[in-house]
Structures are given as structure tokens and as C-alpha cells.
Amino acid sequence: MEKVLKTPLASPKPDEEVGNGMSKREAQKIRMQNMNKAEIAYMRRSRLFAVVWPIFRFLILLGLCFIIVYPLIYMLSCAFRAPEDMSDPTVMWIPRHFTLSVIKDTMSVMNFWDTLGTTIFLNVGCSLVQVLSCAVAGYGFARFKFKGRGLLFGIVILMILVPTQVISIPQYMLFRYFGPFNLINNPLCMYLPAAMGCGLKSGLMIFIFRQFFKGLPKELEDAAYLDGCGPFKTFVKVMVPNAKSSFLTVFLFSIVWYWNDFYVSSTFFTKNQTIALMLKNLSTLLSQALFNNADVSPREQIVWMEAGCLLAIAPILIMYIFLQKHFTEGIERSGLVG
């Protein structure tokens, strides 16, 4: 107690610098003696907030994370249990009869490896060319002034707004009678639009790239121009390396959208088998393969359906886990800000 009284009151410097040997609490007490009522109230409030808020935040996040992760846990729990566990009321999360047979059944029904191959071939390829074409267009909109730019960018906005369903019939006819060719069932009818910046949600991607390139400093290009680079060389050599994180983000979006798309692939392909399409028809496929076409309630199919979901998202989930860090960081720099 005596020691405290000896120390100078309310030093303007932080306690560590003064080195008066007070504990933080004591220093706080002394400082508060010199404050007026409003200041003290403010400090009390902010300190109370600092203590209570993290607890609340933790609870809120825990609850919401639970809602998000819940279906995944449910999937995992269902996919590895024997069907009879579904009607066993004592089984909540941990299956009593652990089995791999459900997963195996589902894989054979979905023709999993072939389907995966087709999906990856369409998906990754389209995503790659789409990202490239959108980046080029986005750069054009971001950095060059030309007549009709506003009007043309209006088309980009329109592309974001118009749902695919509105234009799918004329598009179908276009591919059916593409000059002398019939492109239905040909991968080209997904690759061509993607390569020309008109694939799935391309408008949104051009928009993101434009915002991003607008945010990069102009000096980057000016330096390159002075060194005698043409605009295309500048784009490839200077801008692209600077936009890595943005590229990664958009690429991930693109992969996810193509992966989950069943509308476009079911419109332009009559016998195509992508994962999303398989999953959509899984219920029918299951009753054909496992129940001899008998009319089964969805309840009896749950284990296989959940296993199908798990199989369908597993590749993307694994990719996400590996790229997650770049993904969440990339978004912050991707120029999504409007």
C-alpha cells in the first residue's frame, strides 16, 4: 500500500516506460482518479463490453457454425451406417452398424469414377478458359477508353441479370444447327461460350475482374509501356502476375458453379453424366437399381442419398480445404468491392 502512494500520480507515459512497478490494475485506478464522470462511464462500458462481447461472439459463432456444419455431419453419419440404423431411435449420430456398403452401392449406382471423369473434363477445362477470357475482357473494360464502352458494359450487366432459362431455347437451336454441325452432346457447346466469355455467370466474373484491375496502380503499366511492351505483353507479363489471388478466387467460383450446374448440362446434352445431374436423378436411379423400381419413400433412401451427396461434394470439399487459405485471403483482394 505504501509503495503505491510513493509513485507519481497519473503519468502521461505508459507504465512500462515509467517502470514504476505498478500492476496494470493499480495504474488504471490512479488514472481514473483524474477523470471526469463521463470518461469513467465510457471506460467502464468499454471494459464491460470487452469482457462480455467475446463470450457472446463465441456463442453466436458456435451456433451458426453448427447450423452450417450440421448437414455435413449428418451426411457423414448417414453414409456409413447400415440402413436399418435409420429406424433405430437409439441411433442419433454414431451408427451402430458401421458399414461401407452404402457408399459402395451409391458409387456403383452413380457410376462414380466415369461420372467424375466427365465432370472434371468439362468442369476444369471450362473453368480455365472462362477465367482467361473473362480476365481479358475485364481488363479491356477497366483500362481502356473507347467509344461505346458504357453501352457494352451494359451488356455485361445484362448478362448478370438474365437467367439462363430465358435464353436456353434459342441457344439450344443455335447449337443444334451450328452452321453445318450439330453440337448437341458435343463438349464444344460448353467450351465455346466459356472460351468467349459467355459461360456460366461470366458476366459476374467480368465484373469482378474489371473491379480488380481498376484497383491496381496505373504506374505498373506505364512502366511497362515505357520499356516498349505492347498492351497484350503488358497484360500477360505485368498484370496477370499481380492478379494471382484474384485469378484463384474467380477460378474457384467458376469451378464450383460448373460443378453444381445441372441445368446447362442437361439442356445441351441428352446422355451426359455429370455429378450434379446424377445427384439430381439419384432418387430415381436408386429405386431402379436397389429396389427393383418399387415405390419407396424418401425416408428409406436417406442413407444412399446422403452418401451420394457426400460423394458429390467430396472432391470440391477436399480442394477447398487445401486452397481455403488462399481463397479467403484472395477474396479480400479480389476487388469484389463495388
Next chain:
Amino acid sequence: MKMGYEKRKSMYGYGFIALWFVGALVFFMIPLVQSFLYSFQDIRPDTGGMVGEWVGLDKYNYAFNVDPNYRQYLVTVLQTTLWKTPLILVFSLFVAVILNQKFKGRTFARAVFFLPVIIATGPVFNIINGNMASTGNSDASQFSTMFSTDLLGELMEFLGIYGISEGVQTTIDTIADNIFGIVWNAGIQILMFLSALQNIPVSAKEAAQIEGATAWEYFWKITLPNVSPMILTCFIFTIIDSFTDPNNVVMGRISDLQMDWKYGEASAMAWIYFSIVLVAIGIVTLILNKFIYYEVD
């Protein structure tokens, strides 16, 4: 002949967008115009293309007055969008503000919250939703059954708002029942708000601290004005996302008609729907633009 620098640059601009422009013309603009024309025609496929007979506004008349479900579907979708959009926006802003703070496990929390972006767009979401519904596990009551009490009811009783009025009660119940859908549809909006939050100038934060602003005041005076341009973007995105979701009933009806080769009807419905979306977005933009705060450089 040598062109001026500005002119040459504009030529390069055309060069950069040329590929996209050709693509947009062939794969987007022409089909768009065609589908608009289809909506006035009796259309059927023939070798070499579509043949149509001009029937004027017949198909629009069909959509509104003959089709048994279309009008009702339209109202349903509009209603759902109307109450879901603000909820998603408020929720995603709230989560973004939380995720923007520094705390332990933030990276993990972010990874979890972006998970719906990866999964929620596909048929997976339907199956999850459908399955959980068929086991009675889709809504808030699932949590109650897990802890074998009516948690939500007790919470409301605790807060003293149980049974205040029928309206409040229903609203809270609806929100609680749909929390799953809201959380799962908010992924991209959370991302967008998060990136906007990170662009709030540090100087604003410091000034607020020196002036002694509470977290509450800080949110209303600093955070909200700064993210307001993003609110508009998110609003539009949410509306489009909800309207163009292949799982909503109007989209389902349009697809069904296309399967039946009724292209004229399908096109007319699609165009009615599309113009409603456009008008809705236009109105929202006009209203929100009054409240948006743009940082003046």
C-alpha cells in the same frame, strides 16, 4: 500512317474485348432477342430451325389467364424474395462485422462460413433440405427435439416476448424455421460485406475511438455508411440469386413447359418474370441510392 496515342489505346481496348463481344453477340444477344420474338409466336421446332406463327399477345394471355399455376407461383416467389432478402442482408452484414474482428479461431470460422458458397448452389442443397425435412429435422424444432424442450419458446418467454402478439410470434417463428436457408444462402453476401469492411479507412476508426464512440455508435456512424454501396450490390445480388434459382417454382414451371416443347408459352412466362425482376431491381436501386454514402475523394 501513325495513329495518335489515345486512338491507338482505344483500338487496343477493342482488341481486348473483341473475343468477348463476338461471344456475347452469338451466345447471348441474339438468343435473347430470339426468345423475345418467340414469346409472340406459336413456335415449333423444324429441320433447320424454329418455325413460328405470329400470334401477338396470345402467349402472354395464356401465362396470366389460362395457365392454372403461373400467377400463384409468381406471387409465392415474390413474397419469399420480399421477406428473405432483407433478412439475408442483415444477417450477412452482422456475420461479416463479427468475422472482421480479431479473435482466436477466426480463420476457422471464416472457412466454415464460406463453406455454403462451395456447396449451397447445387442439388446437394436440395437433398440436404429435403432429407432433413422428411425426418422432421429441417427447422428450429430439430434443435428443440435434440434437447427435448421447446428452446425457442422458452427463450421468448425468458425475453418476455412470448405471445405479445400473433404477428411478432409468427415472424419470429418464421425466422427461426428458416434460419437454415438464410445461413446457407448468405455465403457470398458475407464475402462481399467482409471485403467492404476491410476497406473502411483506419483514420475513421481512430477518430471514432478518440471521440469515445461506443461499438453501437461506431456501427451506425462509421460502418454502415461505409458499406452502404455494398449493401446495394448485395441487395441486387440476393434478388437475382433468389429469382434465378433453378429450384424456385416459376423457374420450375418454365423448365417444365420447355420440356413439353411449349416454347412460346415458356418464353412469354420467362419474359414476364424477367421484366418483374428488372422493375423490382430498378425500384430498389432508386430507393437505396438515396441512402448510399459515397466517400468523396
